[in-house]
Amino acid sequence: MENLWNENDCKDSDTLSCCAYGSRLLGSDRSLVLHGGGNTSVKADWQDVTGEVVAALYVKGSGWDLASIEVPGFTPLPISRMQELLRLDKLSDEDMMAELSTARLRPDAPQPSVETLLHAFLPYRAVQHSHADVILSLTNVEEGEETVREVYGDSVVVVPYVMPGFDLAQLVQEAWSDQAHSGTTGMVLLHHGLFTFAETTREAYSRHSDLISQAEGFLAQLPEKNRSEKELSGKAEVTLTALASLRKKISDVAGSPMILSRQTNSEIQSFVNRSDIDDLSNRGPLTPDHIIRTKRTPLVGRDVDQYAQEYTDYFERNNQRSENDLTMLDPAPRVILDQEFGLITIGATGKDADIASDIYKQTIPVLERLEDQRSGYVALGEEDLFDLEYWDLEQAKLRLAGPRKEFAGQVALVTGAASGIGHACASELLKRGASVIGIDINPETETIFSGPEWLGNVVDVSDEDAQIAAIRRGVERFGGVDMLVAGAGVFPSTELISELSIESWEKAMDINVTSVARLFHHLAPLFALAPAGGKVVVIASRNALAPGKGAAAYSTSKSALTQLSRVAALEWAEHGVRVNVVHPDNVFDTGLWTEEVLTERAAKYNMTVDEYKARNLLKMEVSAQHVASAVVELCSNRFGATTGAQIPIDGGNERTI
Ligand code: ZN
Numbered sequence: 001m002e003n004l005w006n007e008n009d010c011k012d013s014d015t016l017s018c019c020a021y022g023s024r025l026l027g028s029d030r031s032l033v034l035h036g037g038g039n040t041s042v043k044a045d046w047q048d049v050t051g052e053v054v055a056a057l058y059v060k061g062s063g064w065d066l067a068s069i070e071v072p073g074f075t076p077l078p079i080s081r082m083q084e085l086l087r088l089d090k091l092s093d094e095d096m097m098a099e100l101s102t103a104r105l106r107p108d109a110p111q112p113s114v115e116t117l118l119h120a121f122l123p124y125r126a127v128q129h130s131h132a133d134v135i136l137s138l139t140n141v142e143e144g145e146e147t148v149r150e151v152y153g154d155s156v157v158v159v160p161y162v163m164p165g166f167d168l169a170q171l172v173q174e175a176w177s178d179q180a181h182s183g184t185t186g187m188v189l190l191h192h193g194l195f196t197f198a199e200t201t202r203e204a205y206s207r208h209s210d211l212i213s214q215a216e217g218f219l220a221q222l223p224e225k226n227r228s229e230k231e232l233s234g235k236a237e238v239t240l241t242a243l244a245s246l247r248k249k250i251s252d253v254a255g256s257p258m259i260l261s262r263q264t265n266s267e268i269q270s271f272v273n274r275s276d277i278d279d280l281s282n283r284g285p286l287t288p289d290h291i292i293r294t295k296r297t298p299l300v301g302r303d304v305d306q307y308a309q310e311y312t313d314y315f316e317r318n319n320q321r322s323e324n325d326l327t328m329l330d331p332a333p334r335v336i337l338d339q340e341f342g343l344i345t346i347g348a349t350g351k352d353a354d355i356a357s358d359i360y361k362q363t364i365p366v367l368e369r370l371e372d373q374r375s376g377y378v379a380l381g382e383e384d385l386f387d388l389e390y391w392d393l394e395q396a397k398l399r400l401a402g403p404r405k406e407f408a409g410q411v412a413l414v415t416g417a418a419s420g421i422g423h424a425c426a427s428e429l430l431k432r433g434a435s436v437i438g439i440d441i442n443p444e445t446e447t448i449f450s451g452p453e454w455l456g457n458v459v460d461v462s463d464e465d466a467q468i469a470a471i472r473r474g475v476e477r478f479g480g481v482d483m484l485v486a487g488a489g490v491f492p493s494t495e496l497i498s499e500l501s502i503e504s505w506e507k508a509m510d511i512n513v514t515s516v517a518r519l520f521h522h523l524a525p526l527f528a529l530a531p532a533g534g535k536v537v538v539i540a541s542r543n544a545l546a547p548g549k550g551a552a553a554y555s556t557s558k559s560a561l562t563q564l565s566r567v568a569a570l571e572w573a574e575h576g577v578r579v580n581v582v583h584p585d586n587v588f589d590t591g592l593w594t595e596e597v598l599t600e601r602a603a604k605y606n607m608t609v610d611e612y613k614a615r616n617l618l619k620m621e622v623s624a625q626h627v628a629s630a631v632v633e634l635c636s637n638r639f640g641a642t643t644g645a646q647i648p649i650d651g652g653n654e655r656t657i
Pocket of ligand 1: 039040115128129131164192193
């Protein structure tokens, strides 16, 4: 582990901002800290409103990630109160969290970490804690404790596994009084992680780096046992409907739509093809913290029902010994290992699937190393793992993400997503929790939105192969396609029929109708597998109902598009897929309608620009957002009984009413 501390980045005088800096260094190394794992603290003065100085512990608060933590992410607590709590013989988790919450010196500070008392106890100013995978590589074997001793001698305190919280703080106090001395530089928690401490964050970080490097050195010199390598194929192309069917099954078992994300590479393929994959992968997670993201075991293969049954049995077995009557979490897996698919991770959102993926990709090399180079991978027992999985303080980490959004777990494909109505629809879908595959000819499409729920593709909709490739990318990323908003379209230049050029006619038909027919054709089998029912909304036009002179190609193409959608509504109803059409009039809040074009058009009708924009019965300007709100609403359950409908979004027009 490289020591990345840079003197210029941190003034030693300000201990809290230095602690935040050191925390970010630790958090930026994904082999040390993943998704909310790990925490840090510093002991420093707090000056209260009367000017009195209180000795305080500033500890990482919940909801902050070490990789991006700032000063406000640390919660100040009076050390004297922490010491009083440490002297208790017994303290329940609920009471401990209530006490920590009450003791905050700043009421708007985040909830302090469940490992707060441990930080308060350690008799050093600065403390750093990680779940480093190399430490787990030392400890997750039968002879874990001996190995830690072999690597570190007596320079670290070794603590057996116990659930984080008050019990762990107590166990650490005992271990400390037995083992600590002036040369102690760290503390290894078996099956959990590493603590280092010193008088400055800089030194605590440097000790972390030294101890991790020592572990890396030890692991690097282990000989590789002989393992028969299988001949591996590259990234196999799988049938999209096979992936989508698996997603449907998982979603049914989970009770709500889920995102499935598939990854393969040679390491993953080699892992899933191991002859001992069933046994090795089913022993449990690297560190109990991972369980809320990955569940205790992955599903090996595709028998979702059997997995759900085994999960239910595991729950019932362990619920019997629990004091409270617990409610079972959904029994669907979060990780699937399959010889053909590779690694599939699952979550209510793309983000959750990514977190499970990050954790499992970190897990694979550790499992293989311990199995192939050491005495064999050993995880914690089922009871310890269950207790952590169903520990309210652990589940609270998931609740920080907020309630499940309306379209969470559902996947929409939006064409024309980089501008105008398509862009507004994609934005509204993302806001309401959908994962969105965007298609547009605009070269910026990939980055027009950001975040894990967006997958932008630069595609000309008239290019069928490019469309198919984008669908494949989308299904590999999210597991299926449930909704389509067909927003891409062209308005060819105004031409009377007597002057009509066949090129512009064909272009209008190709982009406005044929490309949608092709999309329908390729997406139909996926819609039929949508866990919450397929939904299609087609952006047609007021012109389909009220054509205009000089717009033969456009009006005809939008009419044909409407008719195509009506046939789809008829054909797909038996699969629960709803198809509806909206007919917007011009929306002016797009790049096409520059001030210049508007002025010219308005002049043609002898109107001011404002009059021109509002030439409808309601005398209002129709915006892309009006259209997007209606489109996304049509995808919602509130329109669950509507298919084959055509809705004008034009401010009211005498010719269409
Ligand atoms: Zn921890």
